[in-house]
Amino acid sequence: MSEPPLPATTSPEPGRTVHGGTCAIVGLPNGGKSTLLNRVLGRHLAAVSPRPQTTRNRIIGIHRGRVDGLEPEAFELCFIDTPGIQLGKGALRRFMRAQALGAAGDCDVALYVVDASDSRARNPDRLSKPDAADLASAIAGVPLVIALNKIDRVDKPELLPLMETWGRWGAAAGRDGLEVVPIAALVGDGVERLVTTLVGMLPVGPAMFPEDMVTDRAEEFLAAELIREQLYHQLGKELPYASAVVIETFEERDNGDLAIGACIAVERDSQKAIVIGKGGARIKQLGIAGRAALGELFRCTVHLTLFVKVVPDWSNGDAGLRRVGFADLGGGGSGGGRT
Numbered sequence: 001m002s003e004p005p006l007p008a009t010t011s012p013e014p015g016r017t018v019h020g021g022t023c024a025i026v027g028l029p030n031g032g033k034s035t036l037l038n039r040v041l042g043r044h045l046a047a048v049s050p051r052p053q054t055t056r057n058r059i060i061g062i063h064r065g066r067v068d069g070l071e072p073e074a075f076e077l078c079f080i081d082t083p084g085i086q087l088g089k090g091a092l093r094r095f096m097r098a099q100a101l102g103a104a105g106d107c108d109v110a111l112y113v114v115d116a117s118d119s120r121a122r123n124p125d126r127l128s129k130p131d132a133a134d135l136a137s138a139i140a141g142v143p144l145v146i147a148l149n150k151i152d153r154v155d156k157p158e159l160l161p162l163m164e165t166w167g168r169w170g171a172a173a174g175r176d177g178l179e180v181v182p183i184a185a186l187v188g189d190g191v192e193r194l195v196t197t198l199v200g201m202l203p204v205g206p207a208m209f210p211e212d213m214v215t216d217r218a219e220e221f222l223a224a225e226l227i228r229e230q231l232y233h234q235l236g237k238e239l240p241y242a243s244a245v246v247i248e249t250f251e252e253r254d255n256g257d258l259a260i261g262a263c264i265a266v267e268r269d270s271q272k273a274i275v276i277g278k279g280g281a282r283i284k285q286l287g288i289a290g291r292a293a294l295g296e297l298f299r300c301t302v303h304l305t306l307f308v309k310v311v312p313d314w315s316n317g318d319a320g321l322r323r324v325g326f327a328d329l330g331g332g333g334s335g336g337g338r339t
């Protein structure tokens with residue numbers, strides 16, 4: 001798969017000294033990792049949905065700012081959003097797993113996002129279950145912060161004991177003083193404190209990214225992700241797992257409008273019928289919602305054309321994944337454009 005390289009390979013930007021480095025956002029599916037990335041950046045870069053395994057690729061989002069009292073005060077925090085860890089079979093799930101584990105083991109600090117409203121997922125022993133054990137190994141040698149997310153859904157008296165449980169887990173793992181930060185990524189509670197905590201753990205050095213760079217992903221990739229997110233929202237549980245979005249055309253018109261043509265790939269005719277809906281009602285609704293979301297991301301008028309294509313069994317092999325765009329979607333470190 002041709003993916004953008006991890007950011008350690010970029011060369012320093014002369015002249016700016018910052019607290020800088022990478023933070024892999026890792027965890028079980030559905031914990032709120034992508035919600036957190038979007039919240040920190042204040043823009044909708046990563047697809048979010050109530051269904052587990054929404055994120056499929058690594059996505060970088062660079063957050064800059066200042067922390068009073070730090071020397072230097074400026075920071076450049078490069079978040080890497082990753083797919084939730086899982087043990088599923090098939091090429092797509094293996095690819096997702098490799099994306100998460102690769103980032104987890106190759107960052108300056110790992111941020112393990114816990115769904116604190118889920119009584120099973122929130123306990124540290126969940127990390128020793130077979131699906132998560134490789135993630136636990138990947139982060140074993142990396143500085144770590146725990147974010148207890150979705151605290152808006154947790155009864156207050158449960159929170160302190162949960163933080164203490166994680167503190168004890170940290171101490172037993174040789175991580176005395178492990179930072180455990182309660183947050184609600186959806187509304188932003190605790191997020192500033194979390195950022196300050198992470199920044200304090202980054203090394204000091206020259207800034208690594210051009211100042212206008214927000215993500216490593218090309219606009220086509222971000223567009224495909226937003227359309228895929230709309231698929232999750234519009235179809236909910238009916239959405240076939242193996243649905244992908246491929247951007248076929250992406251053109252800026254003379255008046256500044258964007259014309260985007262996207263193909264929704266599914267694996268069977270029956271799935272195509274579900275996505276199109278009765279009399280085309282679903283795909284029409286998708287078009288309306290997709291246009292609005294893309295217009296907001298790119299801050300311009302978007303003309304969106306959607307069609308649905310059957311690519312039999314695409315999720316079961318690397319060749320199939322390549323056919324639905326996994327090989328070509330990577331950005332080239334582009335800092336320009338509308339994002």
Ligand SMILES: Nc1nc2c(ncn2[C@@H]2O[C@H](COP(=O)(O)OP(=O)(O)OP(=O)(O)O)[C@@H](O)[C@H]2O)c(=O)[nH]1
Nearest residue numbers: 030031032033034035049053054055084184185186
């Ligand atoms: N109540 C509440 N819901 C949240 C919060 N953060 C995220 N969610 C919801 O949790 C669901 C999953 O969020 P995502 O950001 O897609 O989770 P993820 O960890 O990126 O999931 P994967 O990409 O599947 O691994 C969505 O429905 C979010 O709206 C929060 O702080 N409070």
Ligand SMILES: [Mg+2]
Nearest residue numbers: 033034054055
């Ligand atoms: Mg996600």
